[in-house]
Amino acid sequence: MKHSNFTIDTTSIKKINYGKNITYTMFIKRSEFNENYFENLILKIDSVKNVEAYIVKYTLNSPLEFYSEHESFSIDAEPEITRITLENTDDSIMARSTCISLYSTRCNGTLNSGCGGAWHTPGPNCQCVVIYESGLDCSTQGDDPNTGGGGDSSGGGGGGYNDGVVTAPNVDAYLWDLKNFTSGELSSDQRSYYNSNANIKNNINTYLISKNFSVFSVLDSKLAINVGMALSLDYKVFNWAFKNSNNILERASSYLTKNGNSPQSIAFALEGLLVTKDGGDVDFEDQIINNLKGKANCAYQKLKKQNGDLFKTTIGKFIDDPKYNLIITTVGACGGEDTACTNGREVDKDGTIKIIFKNAYEPTLELAASILHEGIHAELFRYVSRRKSGVDPNDRPRLLQLYQYYKGIVDNPNYNGDPVTDAQHTYMAENYVKPIAEAIRSLDGNKYLLEYYMWYGWEGLEKYDFENRLANGLDTKYNNYQEIVNNNTSVKCD
Known part of the structure; x- marks a missing residue:
């Protein structure tokens, strides 16, 4: 069913029998998508076949959250119900202000057939359905909305809601979009990673739905899956990175592509994500991971901002040399009483050189000098490695x-x-x-x-x-x- 600015999706209709009434709930697709709300059309038929029509607008408090294990959605929203009439002359919909009590079905079933999980819209196999008041309580209708007992999507329940409207929020149209994304957009390898963990799948689905499956959201999701596959990310790191506001997955993807997904680039990208998740920073372009915090990081940033000759010819050397990665961190051990040390023992293996700061209690200028001191160590490790491989022309x-x-x-x-x-x-x-x-x-x-x-x-x-x-x-x-x-x-x- 089409109108000038929206379409009624009749591919999935939710039918509820309650008392002597039946409701049919359908999803409304607007010509212009708005991620802050969705709408349903409800048709209510009473015992003498009178038909009433309503539009329910659900203003979201948080994005729709998809539960793949239930093929259903968790919906946190404020509903607003409006009685409508259809003028046959021009197909225009007229809103009529009235007092309506709205009730919804919801389910808290779990995978092991118990009841006590997260609330979501009832799926086809849900055995834990209840009816609850979700809209305006109109006491003038003569029924106490709280006197009704439990019910399910096939009927039953008490009479407190018989004069109101009972619905099951319908966003099933998104299920078809999700199935199309899974089967039509993802390769078998991508699909395997996407399905490898419910948390990964649900976060991607929630994002796609919030963006109405736009071309860019599909591309973003596929890019994220590719990075997750390449780095073998578990769901905790993936979900953090997927929600990261600094486009860390996009930057990691560009870096991996530039370096042909080499083992070295994979190791560096994974370390970069883990360090950033822990509060550090990764510069994929310069190939420097900075896990310094507090005073040590402040001193490093001052040196980097100044970018003097010594900084450029030591730490800065790694920026122009894609074969080598520099990690500056507070994680690790140094011998004796050293404030800092540089570990380049694995440089010939994976190109990684690590500068470790054991403490950061020195005055700022002394910390800056220590950073330069260790940067020289790192450059000397890099030089010797290049020299042994015959690629450094300097003597x-x-x-x-x-x-x-x-x-x-x-x-x-x-x-x-x-x-x-x-x-x-x-x-x-x-x-x-x-x-x-x-x-x-x-x-x-x-x-x-x-x-x-x-x-x-x-x-x-x-x-x-x-x-x-x-x-x-x-x-x-x-x-x-x-x-x-x-x-x-x-x-x-x-």
């Missing part, structure tokens, strides 16, 4: 010489260090102390002379001063200067 003979030296003495009983860490620290002491100091001075707005910032570069490297550049008490002098800077800087993260 750092001194670094390779130090690697060879420390590797050569590892069996010496008097040596109790780590050859990789010692090689990198020696190289950093020779080449990066001043660049770190310059970067921190720039972050501080060049407030003092460079020597006031030198300890930011030396800290953690002082025992590798084999050239005696800290002789004659210079280490103490630099340390005192650093304290002056820390006490007077305006660069703070609380």
